Amino acid sequence: MNLTDLTIAEALEKLKSGEITATELTRAYLDRIEKFGDQLNCYITLTPERALADAAESDKRYAAGNPLPLDGIPIGMKDLFATRGIRTTAASHILENFTPEYESTVSQKFIDAGTVLLGKTNLDEFAMGTFSKTSFFGAPISPYQIENKLTAGGSSGGTTSAVASGLAIGGTGTDTGGSIRFPAAITGLVGMKPTYGLCSRWGCVAFASSLDTPGPIARTVDDAALLLSAMAGYDEKDSTSANAGFYVKDRLTQIGLNKLKIGVIKEFDDVEISPDMKKLFDERIEDLKKSGAEIITVSIPNILDALAAYYIIAPAEASSNLARYDGMRYGLRVEGKDLIDTYKKTRAAGFGEEVQRRMVVGTAVLSSESYEVYFMQAARVRRLIADAFNRAFEQCDLIVCPSSAGTALPLDSDLSPLEYYALDLFTVAMNLAGIPACSVPCGLAENKLPLGMQVVGRAFDDMRVLQLAKHIEEFAGLNNKPSEIMGK
Amino acid sequence: MSFSKQQLQKFAHLIRIEISDEKLEKMKIDSVIEWLDKLQKIDTTGVEPMLSPVQHSLLRRTDVVTDKNIRDLLLKNAPDETGKRAGYFAVPKVMDE
Amino acid sequence: MYTIKGKTGDWELVIGLETHIEVTSNSKLFSGASADYNPSVPANTQASFVDAAMPGMLPVLNEYCVEQAIRMGLGLNAEISKRSKFARKQYFYPDLPQGYQISQPAEEPPIVGRGWVEITDDDGNPKKILIERAHLEQDAGKLKHDAHPTKSMADYNRTGVALLEIVTFLDTKNPENNSYITSPDEAEKYLRQIREIARSLGVSNANMEEGSMRADVNVSVRRVGAAEFGTRTETKNMVSFKFIKTAIEYEARRQIEIIENGGTVSQDTMHYNQDSGTTTVMRSKEDALDYRYFPDPDLLPLIIEDDLIERIRATLPELPSVRRARYMSELGLSEYDAARLTESVQISNWFESAVGDKLVRAKPIANWMISELFAHPENFVLDESIQRDESIRIIAPSDLAELVDMISENEINGKMAKDIFVKMLDGETGSPKQIADKFGLKQMSDTGAIVSAVDDVIAKNASQVEQYKSGKVGLIGFFVGQVMKATGGAANPEVVNKILKEKLG
Ligand SMILES: [Mg+2]
């Protein structure tokens, strides 16, 4: 048996039955990390001692007959979540040596659920990017066709690289404009962006506060649901946290597709996507129809403007959120000739180019001359989009759409900033609206690379989003066993 | 809207990042902002700006002291040892006071 | 009206104040660190991860600070906004860890809207000063500059303590309305009034010396009777009444000189130099910072429920302005006396405890307090917490009540009362009655003894009697004096007067 091929649901059964121990499972992952970790560059910081200690505690609980919900499950934590006593970098030079003395709510909830921490996964610097190559620590890569050095996506590319390759059974991501769903889609994984506010942002390094959404990344929809069960819940330390939870015990319950009204977004028809994506998406729609679902067309009139609205709101919030990285209290400091010079040299050296670009753009759109023209206009367009989703959900139960235009590109693709931004086209609108969306594999393209499609629901309809995603997962029947993707 | 090099430098100054003119040019900020202009043509008259997806109003915390005497933890990551030993965050001398 | 004479004519002043008061609360506005800021607390022991702006930290609003703002708002006779927002004011400074101050900017409705306070203007008439708004915001940290030759030391104990900023209203659409401050004295009175309201409501200590009350002063000038307002300057962070008054006057004169010399005033931010009493330009209008205010995405709109406002209203103590009106209408005090006796809750309480339920005492006690007691603050206890020399004799409200009663019951006269009072100041213990007994200070109420003293004086001063009878009635004072002298000051002057008039016909 290949332990690192087990899903979370399978592993939990074997741990409960005593067939395997948490320590055995953890060691299997640590061994595989030893073997492939450097090549994939999916972890920024590994925590093997912590992992073995967590596993030992877990085994004690199993022996005592009182295991926790995810006891002994070895996970990777996006290096955006503060972990007490463990370096937390946000993949930035400015936080290269920062070790928080507090634990983020999400990572604490995973501790409380009994998981084993393997390490902190790589990402785009401050989660700004789509290929994870803005990371100060170099980009992670996809385990698919490893010789081609394909991107594992971004910004949660470290987690997708680790989970797809079997270097973690599952992990966390954050999704501000697609940072869970896009990387999950191109690495054959399930990536769930929950409703905004369902998972606490406390202790998670902020990129854009009104958009940032922690969520799970896993190999199956059931696993994503299990991870989300651990992560979700009200947090009094986060004023934007929702008084809502999410809970799945072992596996999701099935929903019938008969008479389920599923919307497809008319405006996305005009977007150029790869023939593979189109073919797979249409096939899954056919599957849904055959199972009795009713497919209707819905309109989200300004959805193609979502990208520009997003690239105003997100940089604006980011330019403000990142002001605290000033070299005064923690993190990198480059001494200059006076205070202002120290600030400027520290921040010039500490932030990479993409982060600097977005901060300048964010400052421009908030400046007194353009606040109304850009920032407030974007906030109004945001309202139009959110309202349009609400109206669409009066006509249908759930919406489906592609997760990306095509399969993973080589890491060294030379795209312009705008071409990179365009990769978020299918995902940003859900962040603006704050509604749940799950990317689930919909099949393999001609080039044998995976593609994903999204299931989108109304706010707090996360359960049904995952339930429909589970049907699509079954229709697609993608085999994403790590041993078959990159070997034993 | 387009911004002059001086304006972009002013923005960089506001957020305290030293960027050379050459680098600023290479960053193609103008092309990004030009692309953002497409939002201008959308009619949003009478539309209430949406600043957060959250519907509920602001919750409030009770007035109790929950964090005290964590100075050592606060100072653990401080970059300046002199200040740290004295219980302070040492910063470059502030002249204008 | 207060005016300043220039070379070319008279000028009037238009003054706006932005007053920051530190809100009294256990914990800070958005964090769970202690808000009990004072410089003696070791640095950074009252700071949290939120205050130090560690990565991923988030603000959560303190409900008590909201209640305090509402309380102050009601004290300012103001509207309370049912919905207000918090925004970020962004700039870099080492006393500001987040890189922004969470505040409520001018463009958005603040927690407290339009209101007013009443002062007496320079001519002694009551005047309403309009308040535009009061909003909650975070205080900054403290920097120590003298500890190291090349470094400043940052202390975040004060970072994030709640401030309430109270802004006066200048009705630019109606420049003729007179509901704003127009002189340095009025500025002081306004600030004292704000301080008094804050203290009596328990919202703030509002102590300028301790820095829990600070003001930004906006000044502009215009020719007397001009219809338009002039361009204003802002002098920041003033921490004493005296400095504020000097700064206003200096700044006004500076502006007048500029205009009279053909120049124009520029909307600059000024710095006040304490030693020279002058203002200098700190930041010119061209260099005005772009704070890039935007709604804080970590915080949602603050919705205030009606029943919270009503609950707070029901617990409000009597406000100084209400108390003042009551002193005038119920106790018959003059506006001046009423104002002096409502300068602080402690003074009012002292006064009311001395008056007790005998309202006739009010006027004499007010006189005694204002003309005598206020000159000897060491002898009466207003603040229990202040340690004092045990050898000092404390004059209690009951002492003054007894003294006043002794006069009205003709046991002693005014002169004797003064003597007793001075003896108390000198440390004499015992009640005024006991002191009177001890020193034989007792008014002569035996008419027989007074009559014989009067007869004696008339006999000895025949020529004056002659003059009096021929119409020089002013001499009555002379006779009273002689009788008082003869009785060693113990006679009741009223009785003396009466008998004298009878005898002299
Ligand atoms: Mg001000």
Ligand SMILES: [Zn+2]
């Ligand atoms: Zn202020």
